[in-house]
Amino acid sequence: MARRRQAVTIKHVAADAGVSLQTVSRVINNEPNVRPEMKERVQASIDKLGYVPSIAAQRLSGSRSYLILAINDRDRTIADWQARQGTDWVDQMLLGGMLKCAEHGYRMIFELVDTHSDHVERELLGAIAALQPDGIILTPPHSDNPQIVSFLAEQKIPFVRIGSIQNGAGIPVSMDDEGSAYQATEHLLERGHRRIGFISGSSEYALSGWRVDGWRRAMTEAGLPCDGLLAEGDFSFASGVEAAGKLLSGPQRPSAIIASNDQMALATLEVARLMGLTVPRDLSLISFDNTPLVHFTQPPLTAVDQPIAATTSRAVELLIAAQKGQPAPKELTVERASIFVRESVAPLADAPGA
């Protein structure tokens, strides 16, 4: 293999501008103590020669790497990719993360890590030692994994925990799961629904619990019971079928259901259809995630939109701020979710007989 070297290095620039390496370095890093005319002269040489600093060299000499590592769960991500169901979590992360990184001259590197592995730490260490990122973004279910969190804390690398509300090491950034479930429930209550079923997500994800909490709070505040209205799922279509079946075949079936993700909402739609129930006439339905498929179902689904791009963008900002030595915000950072209203919810008055 040819030994590939940097074509233009700081040395060339220094020689061209007739200054020392250090001055060039100062200009690159926008440091003070450089006279404007000097700075201009150096910048001219940089432009002329097309010089770009090597992050390898920058990192090696103890400076920043300008790399932000975004870590996702390996199994789940690969499964989503292979299933080709249009889950666009990764795309939205890249959208929010890469653009914000680019604004600051950083780069986002996307990595997969296996949660279930007994050597998570080795995997993490591999990525960290090899890449030396300036910051790390953790996503569910990693964000609340104590093993991962404590390991990262030891490494002294700033990290954000997306989808977490726990304080502790790292900076938690929440997508307000409790609040959005509450909001979705309210949306139904306002339209006259009283028996509102809820299909929860995998208990491996802390956010699953918060969504249940939000629903329960809204129900309780409205003076309504929750008994028999909660069914457990695990985010899979199959679990959605089972959960929906349980809810819809009970003695007093709910007039509305909130599913903790789109796949389970899809399953609910299918179960309803098989039972001869028409959505939204006989059953109102709200889903979580708002992935592209909700446009194409019959009817299109009203859904809670997770602000993934905005959250990732925020995470990058927090990381870059931390890297500059600014303290993490004391308050939990929250990106509010919103409900996209489509056609799967009807007022209860429109129920059978109306």
Added chain:
Amino acid sequence: MARRRQAVTIKHVAADAGVSLQTVSRVINNEPNVRPEMKERVQASIDKLGYVPSIAAQRLSGSRSYLILAINDRDRTIADWQARQGTDWVDQMLLGGMLKCAEHGYRMIFELVDTHSDHVERELLGAIAALQPDGIILTPPHSDNPQIVSFLAEQKIPFVRIGSIQNGAGIPVSMDDEGSAYQATEHLLERGHRRIGFISGSSEYALSGWRVDGWRRAMTEAGLPCDGLLAEGDFSFASGVEAAGKLLSGPQRPSAIIASNDQMALATLEVARLMGLTVPRDLSLISFDNTPLVHFTQPPLTAVDQPIAATTSRAVELLIAAQKGQPAPKELTVERASIFVRESVAPLADAPGA
């Protein structure tokens, strides 16, 4: 900012194993001239200390960076992400690319580059000089951009051009656009269709032309005329509406249409519906890309599946081989596309009156 240093370096390992740095380096890189027992001893220290080489240091000292850069068109990619229509091109690239990279101890870095920019070269140089990747993957429409290709050739970095059939600098890897369009046309011909319309994609993409070529070849071989059966689109829904309108409102409307991507197929579906035509009874439809949405249309679309993951995986293999000094294959590398048969195609016998 704290000056973060590598926790465990090659020095620590060398000291622990009681050997020279050099020997450790040889073990890491699997080089010859190390006695098995020596190798074992060093490996034991590596495992014990949890040592991982720093790519920054490796790269800086003239070795590999273990980084593969995958470059996509900025505008189009961002537009796809924002549109949230479930286009999973990026996901499939990551799926194929990241997994193959991981197999070989490489990492894939995903980058966006603006083709239309007058300083493409600066953008590319920025990424290359900063990251020093061992290989680059180009995707359409970059793959045949002479400016980009010649610039990369100068840099002496191995690169693959996905979706290209031209020889020249870099290694072309084709998804057989001509062949799959031919195949799709055949699929319809076999079912009795004679007037088969074709909606082309943006002429900015060379593959658009090849798809037209494939369709034309199949028609010609079957002794059928193509006149008035080709409509130009640009991959957008709007252009699909226009193209489908043109094809379907002519004097002799086609009994089948092939659209060069899913969005235009969706548009065709909509136009047909508005004209009172039922798919597939009155019009058969085949689309390209097979993005997730084709499952959800009414009816689900028969579609040509682009083997994006397989192609990216292959691209990574070729790059790693090139990096090892192996010559690029003399023949054009082709990953065959396949047709996913769903419900949007009917034999012509089933046409009106059947």
Added chain:
DNA sequence: ATGAAAGCGCTAACAG
């Protein structure tokens, strides 16, 4: 088969 020395491109620390 192993080790020692030099240097990759850059920045931190210290001079002046």
Added chain:
DNA sequence: CTGTTAGCGCTTTCAT
């Protein structure tokens, strides 16, 4: 304000 020196962690010579 600017320059000099040392060294980051590793691989490449070149010895032995």
